[in-house]
Amino acid sequence: MLRKLFSFNGGVKPDPNKGASTREPIARLPLPPQLIIPLHQHIGGTPRPLVKVGDRVLHGQRIGAADGNVSSAVHAPTSGTVVAIEPRLMPHASGLSSMAVVIEPDGQDQHIEREPFDWHAATPGEVRDYLRDAGVVGLGGAVFPSHLKLAPGKAGGTDTLVLNGAECEPFITCDDMLMRSEAEDILRGALVMQKMLAAKQVLVGVEDNKPEAAAALKAAAAALGHASLDIVVVPTRYPAGGAKQLIRVLTGIEVPHGSRSTDYGVQCFNVATALAVWNALEHGEPLTRRIVTVAGNVERPRNFDVAIGTPIGFVFEHAGLKPDTDKLVMGGPMMGIPLPGVDAPVVKATNCLLASSPALFPPPEPELPCIRCGECARACPADLQPFELYWHSRARNFGRAQEYHLFDCIECGCCAYVCPSHIPLVDYYRYAKSEIWARERDKDAADSARERFEFRNWRAEREKEEKAAKLAARSAAKPAAKPAATDRAPAEGEATATAVEDPKKALIEAAMARAKAQKEAVAAKNTDTLTPAQQAQVEAAEARRKLAADMVATGSGETTSETATADKPTE
Amino acid sequence: MISALLVMTGLALALGAALGAASVLFKTQGDPLVDKIDAILPQTQCGQCGYPGCKPYATAIAGGEADINQCPPGGDEGVRKLADLLGREYKPLNAEHGVEKPKAVAVIDEATCIGCTLCIQACPVDAIVGAAKQMHTIVTDLCTGCELCVPPCPADCIDMVPVAETVETWKWRYPVFELKPVAAEPAAKEAA
Numbered sequence: 001m002l003r004k005l006f007s008f009n010g011g012v013k014p015d016p017n018k019g020a021s022t023r024e025p026i027a028r029l030p031l032p033p034q035l036i037i038p039l040h041q042h043i044g045g046t047p048r049p050l051v052k053v054g055d056r057v058l059h060g061q062r063i064g065a066a067d068g069n070v071s072s073a074v075h076a077p078t079s080g081t082v083v084a085i086e087p088r089l090m091p092h093a094s095g096l097s098s099m100a101v102v103i104e105p106d107g108q109d110q111h112i113e114r115e116p117f118d119w120h121a122a123t124p125g126e127v128r129d130y131l132r133d134a135g136v137v138g139l140g141g142a143v144f145p146s147h148l149k150l151a152p153g154k155a156g157g158t159d160t161l162v163l164n165g166a167e168c169e170p171f172i173t174c175d176d177m178l179m180r181s182e183a184e185d186i187l188r189g190a191l192v193m194q195k196m197l198a199a200k201q202v203l204v205g206v207e208d209n210k211p212e213a214a215a216a217l218k219a220a221a222a223a224l225g226h227a228s229l230d231i232v233v234v235p236t237r238y239p240a241g242g243a244k245q246l247i248r249v250l251t252g253i254e255v256p257h258g259s260r261s262t263d264y265g266v267q268c269f270n271v272a273t274a275l276a277v278w279n280a281l282e283h284g285e286p287l288t289r290r291i292v293t294v295a296g297n298v299e300r301p302r303n304f305d306v307a308i309g310t311p312i313g314f315v316f317e318h319a320g321l322k323p324d325t326d327k328l329v330m331g332g333p334m335m336g337i338p339l340p341g342v343d344a345p346v347v348k349a350t351n352c353l354l355a356s357s358p359a360l361f362p363p364p365e366p367e368l369p370c371i372r373c374g375e376c377a378r379a380c381p382a383d384l385q386p387f388e389l390y391w392h393s394r395a396r397n398f399g400r401a402q403e404y405h406l407f408d409c410i411e412c413g414c415c416a417y418v419c420p421s422h423i424p425l426v427d428y429y430r431y432a433k434s435e436i437w438a439r440e441r442d443k444d445a446a447d448s449a450r451e452r453f454e455f456r457n458w459r460a461e462r463e464k465e466e467k468a469a470k471l472a473a474r475s476a477a478k479p480a481a482k483p484a485a486t487d488r489a490p491a492e493g494e495a496t497a498t499a500v501e502d503p504k505k506a507l508i509e510a511a512m513a514r515a516k517a518q519k520e521a522v523a524a525k526n527t528d529t530l531t532p533a534q535q536a537q538v539e540a541a542e543a544r545r546k547l548a549a550d551m552v553a554t555g556s557g558e559t560t561s562e563t564a565t566a567d568k569p570t571e
Numbered sequence: 572m573i574s575a576l577l578v579m580t581g582l583a584l585a586l587g588a589a590l591g592a593a594s595v596l597f598k599t600q601g602d603p604l605v606d607k608i609d610a611i612l613p614q615t616q617c618g619q620c621g622y623p624g625c626k627p628y629a630t631a632i633a634g635g636e637a638d639i640n641q642c643p644p645g646g647d648e649g650v651r652k653l654a655d656l657l658g659r660e661y662k663p664l665n666a667e668h669g670v671e672k673p674k675a676v677a678v679i680d681e682a683t684c685i686g687c688t689l690c691i692q693a694c695p696v697d698a699i700v701g702a703a704k705q706m707h708t709i710v711t712d713l714c715t716g717c718e719l720c721v722p723p724c725p726a727d728c729i730d731m732v733p734v735a736e737t738v739e740t741w742k743w744r745y746p747v748f749e750l751k752p753v754a755a756e757p758a759a760k761e762a763a
Contacts, residue, residue, distance in 0.1 A: 040738070094741035367748045427746035434742040441740070446614035449715045452696040453616045453624060 003232055006252040008245045010381040011237040012414045014170050014334065016209055020301040021173045021293050026181060028305045029318055031078055031105045035309035036088050036345040038074075038100045039064045042143040045071035049101060055082045058112040060286055063101050066132050072145040073135040077288035077307035080105040091312065091330050091347055095340030103309065114284040124151070124196050127281070134280035135287040135348075140164060140241075140270030141331065143349045146277065149267060150196045159265035161199040162250055163190050163274055165206040165213065166234060166241035169332030172352040174291040175271050177303045179206065179213035183220035186271050187229060189278030194228065197267055201228045204271070205246045207236045238334065239412040243268040245381050257405050292346055294319040296329075297355040306346050312353060313342030321355055329354040333361060334413040368421035376415035376425060382408050386415035390425050393432035398439070401432050409433075475510030604633045611652045615644040616695035617717030619669045624695065632657070643669035644716070675731040676714040677721065681706050683728035690720035690729060 040046040047064030051057055057076040064074035080103045087097035119127050128147040137143045152158055163186070167175040179186060187204075194202050204221075206214045217231045234240055234249050244255050246268065253264045261268060272291065279285040288308055292315065295301040299320025306315060312328065329336035330350055339353075346353075376386035385404055392401035409429050416425040608629035615625070620641035622628040631637035632653070639653040640662050647664060654661040664671060679690070679699075686704040698714045701707030709720075709729075721729050 090738050092738050092741070093743070094736070094738055096736060096738050096741055098738045364748075367746075424746050424748075427743065430743040431745050438740070438742055442613070445715070446612075448713070449614040449616065449696050450609070450625070452698075452713065453614065454626075456695060456697050457624075 003230065004252075005232070005234060006249050007235075008240075008248045008381050009383055010379045010414060011239060011245075012379055012417050013236070014238055014417065016236070017170045017295070018173050018176065018209065021171070021295045021303055022176060024300075024302050026177050026291055026303045026305050029307070029310065029315060031107070031109075031307060032310045032314040033104070034083070034311070035077060035080070035103045035105060035307060036100045036311060036343075037063065037076070037103065037309035038088070038090060038098055038345065038347055040098055041074065041308075041348045042072045042137040042145055043070075044068070044145055046099070047071060047074050049085055049099070051082050051085070051101060053082055053085055056080070056106075057082060057103060058110050060114070060284075060288065061112045062133065062135075062286070063103075066145075069132070070145065070148065071132070072137050072147075073133045073286070074101075075135055075286040075288045076101075076103055077309060078103070078105045079108050079110040089341055089344045091337075091339055091344040091350060093337040093340075100309075100345070117281070117284060119192070119281040127196060131277060131280055133286075136273065136276045136280050137287070137348050138270055139272035139276060139290060139348065139351070140243075141335075141349055141351055143347075146269070146273055149262075149269070150193060152196075152198050157265070158197040158199040158262065158267050159201070160251055160267075161190065161194050161197055161202045162243075162247055162266060162268040163202060163204040163271055164241060164243065164246055164268055165204055165210075165217070165271040166246050167210070168207060168236070168238045168241035169334050169352075170238075171295040171354055172293050172332045173295075174293045174303055174351050176210045176213050177293075178272055178275065178291050179210070180216045182275055183213075183216040184223065185278050186275045187217065187220050187224055187226075188282070189274035189276070190269075191224070191226060191229070192277055192281060193267075193269060193274060199267070201230065202226075203250045204229075204231045205234050205240075205250050206231065207240055208233045209236045238414065239381055239410070242381060242410050242412060244410070257408055287348065290346070290348060290350070292350055293352040295352065295354055297322045297325045297357040297360050306350075308346055308348060310346045311342065312339060312344050312346060312350075315346060315353055316342065316355065322357065324357045324359070325355045326358055327356040327361075329356060334417065335411060364424065365422040367423050370421055370423060373420060375418045375420060379414040379418040381412060381414060382410055384409060386425055389432070390423065390428050393428040396432075396435070398432055398436050402436065406432055406436070471507055471510075474514075475506055602630070602633055605629045607656060608632050608653065611645070611649060611656065612642060613644045613649065613715075615715040615717045617644060617715070617719060619643050621668065638662075638665065640665045641668045643671050646671040673733050675716045675733045676711050677709050677716065677718070677729050678711075678732045679707055679709055680728040680730065681708060683726050685726050687725060689723040689725065693719045693723045695719060 039049060045067030047067055049063065050065050051063045057063060058079045059076060061076045062073050063076050066073045082101055083104045084102040088100040090096060090098045117130055128150055131147040132145060136146045138146055165175055165179050190202050204217055206217065214231060214233050221229045221231055232250055239245055240249060243261065247261050247266050248254050251266060253266060255261050255264060276287050289305055290308060291303050292306045293303050294315055298316065299322060302319060304315060328339040330339050330353060331337060332352055333354065336354055370387060370390065372387060380386050388404045389401050389406055389409065392404065406429060411426050411429060413426050416423065419425060609626055612625040612629055618624065620628045620637065622631055628637060632639060639657065639659060640650050642649055643664060650664060651661055684706050686701060686706060688701065688703050690707060691699045691701055695717060696713055696715055698710045699707055699720065700710060716731065718731060721731065
């Protein structure tokens, strides 16, 4: 079927460098002596660890449970013992550590008992929960939990499911090799996604520099015989594999600023994610392995099927890292991030491990002033004005940078690639974005602090009012409620009348009146029905007390009150 | 002549009535300037500025009673923002009110805590959980780092711990091109 293809503006054509790592098929990497499985490998909440140090875990056992719905589970890629749950170095530009479960494989690779899950019969909601618990996330690099993207859109449902097999970044070939070897299962996964999204058609976009992959997919599509399935070969131009760019090429829909492709009935997934969905649903296999391209300055560039958690150094050992390597990168040369060390593990986001040498990637030339040539704007595939973003980011004028839609920047690196002044433009955008996020966080914290402070003040005020109201109510209500104090009512009335003028005085008077009333009430209560003997006893006690009171009265005045209070309990 | 006077008077009355009605109908609740200033202040509620909270300080700035450089948690950037908003000249932070420190949160040494509740009463944002004669603890996410709980503690068991950077809160650094000493190379060769 001939399909009209569209085009996106800008883009560049760097040397693909994909030949070296596609010469040999995907190799399964052996297990390392220790697997470091970070708990937080995706966008969203950090999973709670489900295992303790010393526990034996089995292949496919859940070791981290999704924290809320915007999260995903983490599983053990093999059987072994948990030797530590501690912060470990992450494959992140920061070089910081984060919580990870460290597993020592026992070599038996014993699988956990699989709970059968009939996804044909299950509701879409159950399938989504299952995928969340199977740890399926987007494997194109953004690692967004897939189950969240598999709900039909609010407005009218999904029209097109786009499967992204473009893989535009130089050196990376993991999707290419996967499409060649697992084409049929990828398409089966895509059909499951299509059913969940109720999409009318599935378009698989493959760049024309991957003819083997396109051929394999076409053969698989023919074998499956689905009319709604279409394999579309798109022209090779970086970044054709960007979600918005691929959607534009395939459907002509240009997703505007501030909206998502789902608002226009298009949802986009990576081909490896489709396979992960299929493996999870059909084989009950959670996401514990992924294909990683090892390329650049290595002896044997190749694609490896790597258990998630394998230290990066172990992967490079198998590919033969050349001694003149000066830098390691996760991802490709355009968008990759520098790795802090070889101890960091392979995570779900690791599509490529690139070794760089001064010969392969010469050190960047000195940054020169911007000459306002506008090359970057011509190259920008997101139709932004990179030079404006650069000026405002550089001047730390973040508000203005946001006005120029900084957050629509996909950090593809086209602008920096074409910049004749060698300005590391993307570094400025990343800096500006993270500063804006930090401010956002600070603002949220300040807002919550303000709310809590105001609530606290309001509560203190309320408590004060309540106390005053209670006291006033007591001073007004208590005398009337006491029948024993009826004879004193006129005097009490006078007291409450003055209370309005002076609340403090009223409180004191009320307290005094209460004490008096209580005294009388107490005196009246237990002397009602007395035997003559008891009466005699009481009279004797009264006489003794009178005597004592007289004696004290002749002494100092201060002790009078003391004895008076001391008397109380004896009554 | 008279008709012209009548028209002008009528117009003046009508417009005056419209303005009067508008001022009643669209009356601004509270002082918007105070809210704008309050939005810039960091809401630590620490009282280092000399006012019992950020809102009172904002009110004092708006009323011209307080200067804009009395908020150490807001730091230099806060002063700049206030200067921008109010069209005033920037001035460095007044050292009398304290110095800018990296963000820290209070942490109670739970083994030493005697459960006196004094810190709970001091906390302006209700970030401390506990009861009389029960161990107290601080909800780190809610703590603003105001240090108001530190002085009342009789057991001296509250420490201010700087907030560590995590992978999630880490920020990309401002791009700086490293200059490598080129001249040093031949010198090193000569030495060898």
